[in-house]
Amino acid sequence: MRTPKSFRLHIGLFGRRNVGKSSILNALTSQEVSIVSDVAGTTTDPVEKPMELLPLGPVLFIDTAGIDDVGALGEKRIEKTMAVIDRTDLGIIISNSKDWGDFEEQLLQEFKARQIPAVIVFNKVDLYQARSCMVNSFAGDKLPFIETSATTGFGIPELRQLILKNAPDDFINRPSIVSDLVGPGEAAILVVPIDKEAPKGRLILPQVQSIRDLLDGDSFCMVVKERELREALSRLNKPPKLVVTDSQAFLKVAADTPPEIPLTSFSILFARHQGDLAEMVRGAMAIDQLKSGDKVLIAEACSHHPIGEDIGTVKIPRWLTQYVGGKLQIDHARGHDFPKNVEEYKIIIHCGACMWNRREMLSRLMKARQANVPLTNYGLTIAYSLGIFERALQPFPAALEMFKSLQKSTTLK
Template identity: 55%
Template sequence: MLDTPRALRLAIGVFGRRNVGKSSLVNALVGQDVSIVSPQAGTTTDPVEKAMELAPLGPVVLIDTAGIDDVGDLGALRALRTEAAIDRTDLAVIVTDADGLGPDETRLVAAFRKADTPVVVVFGKSDLACPPAADLARLDEDGIAHVAVSARTGMGIAGLRAAIVAAAPEPALEEPRLLGDLVRPGALVVLVVPIDLGAPKGRLILPQVMAIRDLLDSDASALVVKERELADTLARLGRAPDLVVCDSQVVLKASADTPEAIPLTTFSILMARFKGDLVGFARGAAAIDRLRPGDRVLVAEACSHHALADDIGRVKIPRWLRQYAGGDLVFDHTSGRDFPDDLSPYALVVQCGGCSVNRKLVTARQRRAEEQGVAMTNYGVAISRVQGVLPRALGVFPLAREAFEAASRAEVPA
């Protein structure tokens, strides 16, 4: 269970004012002291995450956060971290105490409702006082689940678990497939995996492993080759494969070596669909044509990995986009969970593949960009675009291909 990658777990965020008992509640739910508890307001600073199994939901990650009412310069920074945790929360637990629902709680409830995130309100420290009756009535009226608990005595903790399970989004409906839904049982899929300097020693990377597993789940066959062996392998196969999936970095060669009649896409395009809205990313890719020298581009990396000499986000994508713009561009980089609220300075936002972030976070970023009228695409889609093979690589996703082509027509400079 602990092997489930963090980004695929249901993320349960615990929010509230300082000192209401968020950390005590997380410890009570987990049954371990994972977060520090103290009578001092502002004890929790950075979000604390704890993976656990919550039957029957399966693997979840609990996120304990700093108080949203934190004060001072550092407090504002801590509150910002908490805001970022809001974006990646699949289910929100909003904790208050005998003070009930004030402006902070009301703001939190509104923010989660806007994002369609289910909410459970917890009245903590109920060994000391009962929740205000008027607040209970208001929550009932709004159809929001609520539970009174005491982390100290354990009262209500089982009820809170049940309320979380009841409020959780239906996993079967939510869970998209990487590519298993694209093929029939018995299909043959060729996976093209370069083993270059960037490849980790002795293993495959997550999207490659996920693809193999998903094909097996669909009763399909996976054939894994390096790009140099692709042409020979295709020539030697008794039948044309149903699909070729290649690493983005070799898409030009793989596309040239794969007969036009065979559908081809890239791992990063599959991940873009799995971890976000592919149609939106495809539409955003059309803005690459509109880039002009001097434009500002934001490259958002989800994980802070050690940058290689020829790093995709730091070196390759900037180089390709500069060539496209025909001059210099200004690049800003963010990593991890940092992502600016104001995207208006940017002509384009390029999000990384997002192996380590969840779908909720990526679509929240896409929604923010869309609300601000800023084009947003992702690494894989952008790479196929600058290599000139995006329409082919989107061939198995007609809606995304159409969105790209329609946006490209609209983007043609006068």
């Protein structure tokens, strides 16, 4: 089975038109992935190529349009190129020595500001030699750079090694999803409703990833539907260390799980795994400040046709409306599209982002923070709206303590 994008290191190739970005990609992958032409602007939309880059593992290369594109259409291409930075774990800035200038410096500063590691590539060294002053400057600043010629293959093996060397540590030493909360030799029960939204013949990605993570952590795992939880608990001669539920079944699962057994949801696990749990807990508390008529953005990583009681378009709006006691203005954003006017919203409610890499979720948190708009996720929103927030945070002592402290300070005001 193909490795999901969320588990791939996202490597973005950036630079002006005609510096050889597509040629570099083709050389790195040893395949004709991108169309190569002497005509500037051949690459229009981002081109993705998943592959195995050993010994690192699964990666996703993303070729982009030139950042110096022109015209109205060119501006849209540049927007798409810059949006790729939101999901880039490692940036490759491609230029040639004669053209290095403001475009490249702006990219480099953007990566520095976001703490994204970057590799500088001087391509076409068969035509242009890198200037010694630039080489000395990069060496002095300890910026990784290399000279290549995609057409001859010069420097390509060394570029692969440079990519491996500069891969971010948080990708190589990726934190666990749930196994650290359970421990070796201990058991977790995963509650998985099978309803109209459940994909036929399989489980959704967070459930599959959680099962695999528990197995990797030498933990036991029992998977049940919500109607079977009470019976499953009665059959165990030792209580599980944790119960994890689909957020939509929170109320029933909370009622059937003894209070001494920690309980949370897949979505809350992914708030920690893919984003920043503490910040999203703080974001959920903004639900108390919502008033009738306020604008709310519900963002979802996947693009799918909602059916029945869809969680993002039906259930969460209904629970929020009931909690607030008035009608809210709710907008939706799906896929990589994200509105520029986020400051217009009182709160952003995001899915668990299981289909993305962590970088893209952190980028959205950054944008929300810059606009001073609280951001939380589906599971935290549901738990807060249904009045079981503390119970859902029980497995995360630091987040629970922070919530209680914030709650206390708000009450005192």
